[in-house]
Amino acid sequence: MIPSDHFVRFYNEVFKFLDEQGGLEAYYREISLHQELHCLELFRSRKLQGMYEYYRKIYKEENCQGELILNEGELILRMDRCPSLTKALDNDAGACRKYCLHCPGWTAPLYRKAGLYQIYELMGLDNPQCCEWIYEDKVRAEAKYRERKAAAKDPAMILSNLT
Amino acid sequence: MLRYQENNELHRDFHGTTNTTLNYIADHYGVDALKMILRKTGHDVYKSIREKLEKGDASELIEHLNWFFYRERGKYQLTVSEDEIVFEVLECPAIRHLRKLGLEPSQHVCLQTSEVNAGMCEGTPWHSEVKVLEEGHCIQTFRKEPSHDTK
Numbered sequence: 037m038i039p040s041d042h043f044v045r046f047y048n049e050v051f052k053f054l055d056e057q058g059g060l061e062a063y064y065r066e067i068s069l070h071q072e073l074h075c076l077e078l079f080r081s082r083k084l085q086g087m088y089e090y091y092r093k094i095y096k097e098e099n100c101q102g103e104l105i106l107n108e109g110e111l112i113l114r115m116d117r118c119p120s121l122t123k124a125l126d127n128d129a130g131a132c133r134k135y136c137l138h139c140p141g142w143t144a145p146l147y148r149k150a151g152l153y154q155i156y157e158l159m160g161l162d163n164p165q166c167c168e169w170i171y172e173d174k175v176r177a178e179a180k181y182r183e184r185k186a187a188a189k190d191p192a193m194i195l196s197n198l199t
Numbered sequence: 200m201l202r203y204q205e206n207n208e209l210h211r212d213f214h215g216t217t218n219t220t221l222n223y224i225a226d227h228y229g230v231d232a233l234k235m236i237l238r239k240t241g242h243d244v245y246k247s248i249r250e251k252l253e254k255g256d257a258s259e260l261i262e263h264l265n266w267f268f269y270r271e272r273g274k275y276q277l278t279v280s281e282d283e284i285v286f287e288v289l290e291c292p293a294i295r296h297l298r299k300l301g302l303e304p305s306q307h308v309c310l311q312t313s314e315v316n317a318g319m320c321e322g323t324p325w326h327s328e329v330k331v332l333e334e335g336h337c338i339q340t341f342r343k344e345p346s347h348d349t350k
Contacts (some may be wrong), residue, residue, distance in 0.1 A: 037293040038240070038311045039207035039267035043213035045244045046237075046311075050220055053236050063223060070219040073300070074212060091248075097210040128202065129243035 043188055044123040052131040060134065065140030076165040079150035083172055084111045087152070111170040118164035125162070136161045143168075144197035157184055160170030176199070201262055202247035209270065212300070214293040231275060234309060234314050242320020254321035260319065260341065268292065279333040284341040291335040304334065314338060 054060045067160050078086040085102045088106045091113055095104065101117035120139075124131040140156045153174050159165040169184075172176040179197060184194045224233040235303050238252035242249060248259045261279055264286050267273050277287040291312075311329050316327035316339060327338045 037214075037268075037272075037288075037291055038217055038315060039205075039218070039271060040211050040213040041267060041270070042203065042244065043217055045203075046217065046240050047220070049236050052223065053224075053232070057228065063220075064225050065221065067216065070216060073215070073302075094210070095262040097208045097212075106313045123203075125280070126203070127244060128246035129240070149294075157274075169336050 042123075044120050044127065047120075047125050047138070048127065049125045049129060049134050051135060051138065055132060055134055060137070061141065064138060065145060067138070068145045071142055072149070076146060076150060079147065079152060083107070083150070083152065084170060087111055087145060087170060093181060109171060109173055110167075113168040113170070115166045118166065121164040125164070126174040131162070133161060134164070140158070140195045141168070144195070148197045154197045155180045157183055157188065158192075158193040158195070160193070170172075201259060201266065201289055202245075205267075205270070207332035209263070209321075211292070214296045217293070217301050218302055218305045218308060218350065221307040221310065223305050225305075230307065230310075234310060237310055237314035238318040238321070242321050243318075245319045248325060249321065250319045250321050253321060254323065255343070257325070257341065257343075260284065282300045282343040282345070283349070286339040286341075288335070288337050288339065291297055291337070294335040309337065312337065316341070 044108065051060065053062050061172050078090055083145055084106060088111055089103055091104055094100070099119045100115060102113070102115040105112040105114065120142065121131070124135045136158055144154055147170065151172065153171045155169045155177060157167045169180045171180070177196070181196050181198060185191045188194050200234060224236060248263060251257070251259050257267065261277070261284060265277055268288065273292040274289040278285045294304050294308065309329060313327070313329040317331065320327045320341065324344050326344065327342050328342070329337055331337045
């Protein structure tokens with residue numbers, strides 16, 4: 037058994053292998069389908085409130101340092117210290133340089149299925165910080181996307197599931 | 200002393216993601232590729248355990264087995280002698296959690312144990328073996344070759 041505590045370091049090895057094979061994107065889609073088991077119905081039926089409840093549990097179980105902010109029509113997931121990338125970096129095997137990309141990779145299609153729009157800002161692929169803004173209203177999401185693209189040092193680090 | 204200190208909350212649903220990943224890699228890239236990734240995980244991630252085994256020191260391996268199965272509330276029996284470690288898992292926490300989630304354990308689920316253990320032992324005097332007796336019940340054995348006695 038790979039302990040739950042060490043899953044991330046196994047995941048990291050899988051990413052290295054798949055990156056060499058050009059197979060990361062397809063794998064993210066598979067993980068997204070798997071994650072539907074845990075949260076799609078909740079997100080579909082209860083939208084941002086459901087997402088807030090799901091991530092509140094995840095933040096606790098995964099020992100995240102950050103904040104969940106639920107505003108009217110907007111959920112902000114601010115990650116100040118991502119435990120996942122932190123473990124991948126604290127690792128004798130070394131971190132996959134694309135490690136961070138799995139998060140937007142699996143969440144974007146799942147949120148889209150739930151009718152939610154996501155703007156995702158990575159703070160660098162070796163920095164365990166990121167921020168997500170999630171909306172039910174596509175117009176608000178598009179406005180946030182333009183705002184973050186304009187403000188970001190590296191616009192390539194701003195991702196979305198708008199298209 | 201463990202290289203990776205883990206004392207906080209547990210997210211057991213990672214067993215589900217591991218299960219999906221085992222199937223995905225085996226189905227798309229073959230079982231040999233899956234074994235290679237798992238063995239590399241054992242070899243590289245658990246470098247600290249492996250390097251101690253090379254020197255004849257099994258202390259971190261023993262602590263690893265005991266701590267992480269205890270943390271996941273597994274049922275197990277650990278028997279240690281100078282040249283042999285026998286770790287009988289009576290109820291595997293990963294398989295128990297997969298069943299709780301309603302997931303069918305991958306046919307490759309026990310490779311995570313056999314290949315990671317083999318990776319930890321690679322290049323050391325120790326050899327590992329896993330005998331699966333029934334679902335969730337296995338005996339993991341680590342045995343030191345007498346010819347490699349470091350004393």
